[in-house]
Amino acid sequence: MKYLLLPYLSLVLFLGFFLPQDKELEESMERGRDIYTDFCVQCHLENGEGVAGTFPPLAKSDYLMEKRKESIRGIKYGQQGEIVVNGETYNNMMMPLGLTDGEVADVMNYITHTWGNSTDITTTVEEVAAIHKN
Amino acid sequence: MKISILSIYIFVVMTSVSCGQEPKNEVKVPENMVFTTETVVDGIPIPWGMAFLPDGAMLITEKSGELIHFKDGSKTVIGNVPEVYVRGQGGLLDVELHPDYKNNGWLYLSYSSAEGDDKGGNTAIMRARLKDNKLVDVQQLYKATPNTSKGQHFGSRLEFDNEGYLYFSIGERGDRDINPQNIGRDGGKIYRVKDDGSIPSDNPFVGTDGAKTAIYSYGHRNPQGLAKHPETGEIWDHEHGPRGGDEINIIAKGKNYGWPVVTYGINYSGTPITDKTEMEGMEAPIHYWVPSIAPSGMAFVTSDKYADWKGSLLVGSLSFQYLERLVLDGTKVVAREKLLADMGRVRSVRQGPDGLIYVGVEGKGIVKLVPKN
Numbered sequence: 001m002k003y004l005l006l007p008y009l010s011l012v013l014f015l016g017f018f019l020p021q022d023k024e025l026e027e028s029m030e031r032g033r034d035i036y037t038d039f040c041v042q043c044h045l046e047n048g049e050g051v052a053g054t055f056p057p058l059a060k061s062d063y064l065m066e067k068r069k070e071s072i073r074g075i076k077y078g079q080q081g082e083i084v085v086n087g088e089t090y091n092n093m094m095m096p097l098g099l100t101d102g103e104v105a106d107v108m109n110y111i112t113h114t115w116g117n118s119t120d121i122t123t124t125v126e127e128v129a130a131i132h133k134n
Numbered sequence: 135m136k137i138s139i140l141s142i143y144i145f146v147v148m149t150s151v152s153c154g155q156e157p158k159n160e161v162k163v164p165e166n167m168v169f170t171t172e173t174v175v176d177g178i179p180i181p182w183g184m185a186f187l188p189d190g191a192m193l194i195t196e197k198s199g200e201l202i203h204f205k206d207g208s209k210t211v212i213g214n215v216p217e218v219y220v221r222g223q224g225g226l227l228d229v230e231l232h233p234d235y236k237n238n239g240w241l242y243l244s245y246s247s248a249e250g251d252d253k254g255g256n257t258a259i260m261r262a263r264l265k266d267n268k269l270v271d272v273q274q275l276y277k278a279t280p281n282t283s284k285g286q287h288f289g290s291r292l293e294f295d296n297e298g299y300l301y302f303s304i305g306e307r308g309d310r311d312i313n314p315q316n317i318g319r320d321g322g323k324i325y326r327v328k329d330d331g332s333i334p335s336d337n338p339f340v341g342t343d344g345a346k347t348a349i350y351s352y353g354h355r356n357p358q359g360l361a362k363h364p365e366t367g368e369i370w371d372h373e374h375g376p377r378g379g380d381e382i383n384i385i386a387k388g389k390n391y392g393w394p395v396v397t398y399g400i401n402y403s404g405t406p407i408t409d410k411t412e413m414e415g416m417e418a419p420i421h422y423w424v425p426s427i428a429p430s431g432m433a434f435v436t437s438d439k440y441a442d443w444k445g446s447l448l449v450g451s452l453s454f455q456y457l458e459r460l461v462l463d464g465t466k467v468v469a470r471e472k473l474l475a476d477m478g479r480v481r482s483v484r485q486g487p488d489g490l491i492y493v494g495v496e497g498k499g500i501v502k503l504v505p506k507n
Contacts, residue, residue: 038284038285038308039285039286042286042402043453045402046401046402046404054455055453078179080497092455092478092479093179093497095197096198096220097221097222098220098221098222098285
């Protein structure tokens with residue numbers, strides 16, 4: 001019995017620490033999916049594949065996963081000018097979407113955790129709020 | 135057995151999808167460009183609409199909410215423009231002058247507005263006069279309800295017909311199963327009002343219980359093009375379809391244009407919306423685009439400035455970033471030309487009083503097509 005106590009306690013601690021976080025992320029992704037369907041899907045398409053040469057992909061996108069700040073800024077304020085995504089140059093314009101900081105965080109969490117994208121980072125409202133136009 | 139049924143199904147679906155568009159409707163880059171381009175106004179992120187004032191000035195709506203007056207190379211931001219609900223596709227949208235602007239000074243704006251008690255916004259139409267770089271005598275003529283925080287499908291183009299009625303479009307605001315087929319609700323409609331916003335007594339749903347009486351036609355998705363045909367005087371629209379299935383329609387009184395009951399398009403996910411492209415009692419488009427070009431802005435060419443262009447229709451493409459010229463034989467599209475390839479998302483197009491074509495390009499501004507001689 002004594003031997004089981006330690007693993008039991010660590011399990012409780014482990015779950016207590018990680019589960020709420022996971023649940024928060026999950027809920028954020030859920031809201032993010034709705035935002036995606038509303039604001040993004042017309043161009044970036046259902047599976048984040050985009051349109052080659054016109055709308056950059058989000059699925060397995062090196063730009064999205066490696067340039068978090070730039071990506072958040074793009075969603076928050078709109079995107080204009082040349083960017084290189086997976087070796088291909090895009091020079092298009094995404095209009096400012098008018099999303100709240102919370103919605104930007106939600107949609108970031110959705111697109112960075114689906115279609116084969118994965119990261120340990122959960123985007124927070126605070127992180128989005130700290131990013132300014134330039 | 136199951137597998138063979140499935141494969142027959144897939145075969146039939148794929149065949150009908152791939153044969154959806156006849157080859158003659160392919161867009162072609164013309165061998166000889168009959169024009170060169172010149173940037174007239176630069177530094178405008180999203181030139182949603184434009185209008186030409188009698189004194190040679192130009193009014194340009196910038197989506198984030200600025201009404202820009204441009205004359206002799208200088209830009210002035212007009213004051214007292216209504217607050218706009220900038221979210222998704224919403225913002226300050228179209229601008230149009232009264233046919234008798236010279237005498238009465240009325241200009242008309244469409245925009246998304248958060249006015250009202252509920253959260254979100256919806257499309258509004260207003261008129262005002264311009265005085266000392268400010269809007270005065272501001273009157274709101276229409277405000278669609280209810281508000282919603284959805285980001286898509288506000289419409290909203292403005293156009294006058296030969297009788298002086300004002301037409302405007304309001305998209306279905308992302309509620310395709312609720313709005314477009316219900317004449318008791320706003321959204322997914324083309325409206326007709328008098329120049330002061332009052333409802334003409336012969337509007338089709340005047341006297342119909344519960345109907346929004348400003349409605350002139352319904353079953354639309356998101357019309358961002360509205361233009362009066364120069365000869366027949368009819369109002370033509372084009373509208374964004376879902377994936378595939380952008381359309382051109384000739385707007386007739388009280389008619390149902392079918393969205394989302396009939397469409398050539400499919401969901402963005404690739405799943406079908408309906409298997410029907412036509413149905414009794416629903417108007418068929420005179421043209422549809424597969425794949426979608428995402429049309430915005432629409433103008434008939436009535437001048438003789440560009441070779442044989444007179445009588446053809448110009449439409450901007452947002453997704454493929456070019457200006458399309460549709461050659462018409464009556465109401466039939468007989469050829470499509472790709473102009474201004476890769477210049478940027480084409481948001482608006484107009485023929486100016488000088489007979490030249492002006493094009494609003496996102497991220498740039500206003501570009502003029504200068505005829506080659």
